Amino acid sequence: MSGRKTVHTNQAPEAIGPYSQGVHNDSLIFTAGQIPLDPQSNRLLDGPFEDQVRQVLRNLSGILAAAGCDLDHVLKFTVYLASMDDYAALNDVFSQYFPADPPARSVIEVAALPLGARVEIDAIAQLH
Secondary structure, three states: OOOOEEEOOOOOOOOOOOOOOEEEOOOEEEEOOEOOEOOOOOOEOOOOHHHHHHHHHHHHHHHHHHOOOOHHHEEEEEEEEOOHHHHHHHHHHHHHHOOOOOOEEEEEEOOOOHHHOOEEEEEEEEOO
């Protein structure tokens, strides 16, 4: 595929399956779903849900940065929650990161996530 480039960075966890951390062309980057894994220890972050969301956003930031992008250029997030009971806490964190003109977002409750995570997020961003 012409113009297709994969993204690899140590600022996000290694893929835990046969997929790339991100893929982009000249205009868009698509990230793989990120769970709250610490990229240095490769262990799932334990603790408050809000901290887990922040870790996911740091992981996504690392992938976006490796492609020459950042969270400010995200067009859409897809969020997967193990429980909608965490929806309000998710909104609290997102309102801190995106106080004005937030990107589009879908939130889906799922039966389970990899490694027992409570949240997974992927992003589509505009390269600048």
